[in-house]
Amino acid sequence: MSESRQAAAGSALVEVRGLHTTLGGKVIFDGIDLDVPRGKITAIMGPSGTGKTTLLRHITGQLPPDSGEIRVDGENVPTLSRGALFDLREKIGFLFQNSALLTDFTVFENVAFPLRQHMKLPEDLLRNIVLTKLQAVGLRGAAELMPAELSGGMARRVALARAIVRDPMLILYDEPFVGLDPIALNQVLRLIRTLNDTLGITSVLVAHEFAAVSRVVDQVYLIASGKVAARGSPAELARGESPWTKQFFGGDADGPVPFHYPARDYALDLGFPAGS
Amino acid sequence: MSSVPKPKDAPAKNEPSVIGNALAQVGACGLFLLQILAAIPRSLRYIKETIRQIWFVGAMSLVIIMTCGLFVGMVLGLQLYYVLSIFGGTAALGTVVSLSLYRELGPVVTALLFAGRAGTSITAEIGLMRATDQLAAMEMMAVDPIAYVAAPRFLAGIVAMPLLACVFNALGIFGAHLVGVSWLGLDNGTFWSNMTSSVDVWKDVVNGVWKSCAFGAVVALIAVFQGYTTPPTSEGVAYATTRTVVFSSIVVLALDFVMTAFLM
Numbered sequence: 001m002s003e004s005r006q007a008a009a010g011s012a013l014v015e016v017r018g019l020h021t022t023l024g025g026k027v028i029f030d031g032i033d034l035d036v037p038r039g040k041i042t043a044i045m046g047p048s049g050t051g052k053t054t055l056l057r058h059i060t061g062q063l064p065p066d067s068g069e070i071r072v073d074g075e076n077v078p079t080l081s082r083g084a085l086f087d088l089r090e091k092i093g094f095l096f097q098n099s100a101l102l103t104d105f106t107v108f109e110n111v112a113f114p115l116r117q118h119m120k121l122p123e124d125l126l127r128n129i130v131l132t133k134l135q136a137v138g139l140r141g142a143a144e145l146m147p148a149e150l151s152g153g154m155a156r157r158v159a160l161a162r163a164i165v166r167d168p169m170l171i172l173y174d175e176p177f178v179g180l181d182p183i184a185l186n187q188v189l190r191l192i193r194t195l196n197d198t199l200g201i202t203s204v205l206v207a208h209e210f211a212a213v214s215r216v217v218d219q220v221y222l223i224a225s226g227k228v229a230a231r232g233s234p235a236e237l238a239r240g241e242s243p244w245t246k247q248f249f250g251g252d253a254d255g256p257v258p259f260h261y262p263a264r265d266y267a268l269d270l271g272f273p274a275g276s
Numbered sequence: 277m278s279s280v281p282k283p284k285d286a287p288a289k290n291e292p293s294v295i296g297n298a299l300a301q302v303g304a305c306g307l308f309l310l311q312i313l314a315a316i317p318r319s320l321r322y323i324k325e326t327i328r329q330i331w332f333v334g335a336m337s338l339v340i341i342m343t344c345g346l347f348v349g350m351v352l353g354l355q356l357y358y359v360l361s362i363f364g365g366t367a368a369l370g371t372v373v374s375l376s377l378y379r380e381l382g383p384v385v386t387a388l389l390f391a392g393r394a395g396t397s398i399t400a401e402i403g404l405m406r407a408t409d410q411l412a413a414m415e416m417m418a419v420d421p422i423a424y425v426a427a428p429r430f431l432a433g434i435v436a437m438p439l440l441a442c443v444f445n446a447l448g449i450f451g452a453h454l455v456g457v458s459w460l461g462l463d464n465g466t467f468w469s470n471m472t473s474s475v476d477v478w479k480d481v482v483n484g485v486w487k488s489c490a491f492g493a494v495v496a497l498i499a500v501f502q503g504y505t506t507p508p509t510s511e512g513v514a515y516a517t518t519r520t521v522v523f524s525s526i527v528v529l530a531l532d533f534v535m536t537a538f539l540m
Contacts, residue, residue: 060416086418094416100409114417162417 013038013170013202014059019068021054026262028054029065030226036170041196041203043213043234046223047248047257052206053097055223056172059204060094061085073169090118093163093171097178099155101147101162107134108143111162118166133161136191138184152179160188164195171195173205177212189216210249214238222248224257305501311422312430312497318420319427326428333394333429333496334436338443340393341386345444348385349451352376356452357460366462370471373452374445378480382445384532387491390437391524395499398429399520402503403513411504426500433496438488445484483539487532494531495524 014036021029028051036042044052057063058070061077070077075088101110111130115121121129134140137157147155156179163171173192177185193216195201207213213220214234222230222237222244229244230237237245247255265274319326352373360366402425405411411421449471456462475481499520506516 062412062415086420089416089418092416094413096409096413096416098409100413102410102413103404103408113419117417117419 011038012036013073014204015069015071016055016059017069017071019055019058019070020066021051021058021063021068022066023054027226029068032068032223032226032228034221034228036202036204037218038202039196039200040218041192041205041216043205043207043217043220044223045207045210045213045220045248046229047259048208049261050223051226052223053174056094056174056204056206059172060089060092090166091169093166093168095156095159095163095171095173095176097174099147099152099159101150101155101158103147105147106143107139107145107147107150107158110147110158111165114162114166129165130161133165134158136164137161138187153181153184156180157184157188160191164201167199168201170202170204173203173207175206175208177207177209185212192216210234210238224248229256304505305497308426308501308504309497312427312500315420315423315427316431318423319431322424322428325424326431329428329432330435333390333398333432334439337390337393337436337440340389341440341444342447344385344389345382345447346451348381348444349373349377349448349453350455351451352381352448353452353455353460357456357462366456366460367466367470369452369456369462370449370467371474373456374449374471374475375480377445377448378475378484380532380536382441382448383484383487383491384528386441386444386488387437387495387528388525390433390440390492391495391499391521391528394433394436395495395520395524396517398433398496398499399503399506399517400513402426402429402500403506403508403516406504406506407508407510407513421504426504429500430493430496433492433499434489435492437492437495438485441484441488486539487535490531490535491528494527498524498527 012035014034016032016034019029019032019034021027032055034055044055046052054063058065059072059077061080064078068078072088073091075084077085077088080088101107102113105113108130111133112126115126115129131140131143134143137160139154139157139161142150142154142158147158150158156176160173160176163173176188176192180188189212192203192205196203205213205217217234220230220232220234220237221228224244229248230240230242232240238249240246240249243256246252247257253259263269268274353369356372357366357369360368360372402411405425411425414421414424453467457464457467502516502520502523506512
């Protein structure tokens with residue numbers, strides 16, 4: 001481990017400070033501060049369209065913010081060159097919302113892709129690593145299938161195997177539980193926890209399923225209206241008295257989190273006089 | 277697809293002009309070309325992918341190129357035999373057909389067919405990769421999609437196009453021979469001897485190959501650029517494939533004029 005890594009050990013692996021982002025004229029983040037501790041699982045939750053996926057894209061340098069600092073392992077992501085960004089990404093696993101499997105490759109080749117691109121491994125060793133990861137997600141038997149032959153849940157598990165195949169220091173999961181049946185959901189939850197506990201991996205998880213999330217995560221950030229509305233352990237948030245947490249976890253339409261996308265007067269849109 | 281009608285008092289958006297959009301596209305395409313050229317040394321790692329693309333855009337286009345080449349040659353043979361017979365010059369059929377094919381028709385028609393057959397498939401493939409986040413996934417796996425996806429297809433276009441044009445020319449001459457010699461009774465020796473004595477390898481054949489290389493680069497660049505920058509929607513991919521054919525055709529014909537002026 002390098003000196004800088006040793007110095008950084010124990011501190012947050014991901015630090016976000018003063019993040020401002022506006023997309024299409026809409027303010028997504030209005031000065032967000034956020035810490036993801038090393039070796040922990042952090043969930044980012046919030047209403048749809050609140051910028052959870054955008055936050056992951058900022059962390060991985062896919063989308064630069066308007067302003068603010070995003071440090072991953074001590075490196076300020078928005079200022080990194082393309083080469084340095086790729087070096088950093090080699091240490092990050094990313095599970096896309098829609099799996100993003102390479103459609104011309106088999107399941108096996110999809111999982112093997114990062115290994116083939118970055119490591120010169122003997123074919124036997126590569127095969128064993130890939131099959132081990134596929135076994136972990138319960139899809140070793142599907143190794144020769146094409147992505148088009150998989151269900152949505154299976155594709156997500158293959159994408160998960162691909163994200164963890166190089167044992168990265170940080171894994172970002174974007175909606176990992178969508179489309180999973182209860183058995184697969186349990187196994188994926190257990191896998192996420194095990195990866196963290198055994199390999200010391202740090203995880204950031206974007207999800208809506210609070211019941212599932214609360215079983216594995218160490219801390220939760222609730223983001224709404226461009227701000228961090230609440231932060232704490234799942235238990236703290238569940239019994240929180242803040243109107244934000246009460247509305248979000250209670251599923252109420254009325255409260256500080258707007259259900260409706262910003263729009264002009266409803267009557268005007270229907271062709272009636274304003275306010276009628 | 278129709279959109280929700282706008283209310284009468286909705287504020288008008290400040291739409292950029294057509295010319296402004298076109299210039300922006302040309303500029304973006306130029307920058308994209310520089311990115312591809314810079315990525316070519318890195319793309320040599322993926323030589324297998326480049327070979328696969330040459331097979332895909334080259335070998336898979338052979339049937340259409342051969343068929344069209346044969347018929348273009350047959351039509352040329354028929355038309356030119358009729359015109360030349362008015363002046364008693366049918367002996368020059370082989371010369372005129374071969375010069376037309378080597379200098380103009382071979383490179384140009386092959387490029388237009390290539391844009392329709394291979395260009396659209398490149399655009400649709402990359403556009404769908406964009407729409408399904410496959411390009412973003414590569415970026416996240418620290419694999420440069422310009423080097424892995426764009427550059428191999430660009431190189432494949434440059435390599436495949438002259439080879440396809442040569443096949444087109446060969447089938448065209450065969451078609452003209454079929455009509456002129458086998459069907460209309462022109463002397464076989466006259467057909468070949470006049471052709472070989474009039475066609476200059478460097479001025480006619482090699483210049484045609486240079487044109488083909490340039491057309492291959494242009495069509496492949498447009499196809500890859502349109503796919504890479506398409507909006508990630510089904511409508512976006514559909515428009516992008518259409519733009520590939522339209523823009524490629526216009527640019528190939530314009531570039532043909534410029535290159536002919538310089539190479540003559």
